[in-house]
Amino acid sequence: MKCWFCEADARGVCIACGRAVCHHHGYKLDQFTHAKSDTSTGFATYFKAFNVLKCQDCKLEWESWEQGKRIIK
Ligand SMILES: [Zn+2]
Ligand SMILES: [Zn+2]
Numbered sequence: 001m002k003c004w005f006c007e008a009d010a011r012g013v014c015i016a017c018g019r020a021v022c023h024h025h026g027y028k029l030d031q032f033t034h035a036k037s038d039t040s041t042g043f044a045t046y047f048k049a050f051n052v053l054k055c056q057d058c059k060l061e062w063e064s065w066e067q068g069k070r071i072i073k
Pocket of ligand 1: 005006025
């Protein structure tokens with residue numbers, strides 16, 4: 001598998017978009033939190049990952065939820 005951005009061999013896969021990236025085009029995140037929220041019950045589950053790989057194109061947005069409503073900061 002080749003890197004999405006160049007012709008080098010891929011070293012990993014971006015956690016957000018799934019594209020393969022080489023050493024130069026991948027970035028390591030210390031922590032990645034993915035939250036799943038059910039608005040009808042207000043129940044939220046969180047998926048946490050550590051030392052994950054992310055490509056240069058992806059921008060992760062952080063969301064806050066309070067009592068089933070998304071808070072825009
Ligand atoms: Zn590359
Ligand atoms: Zn990505």
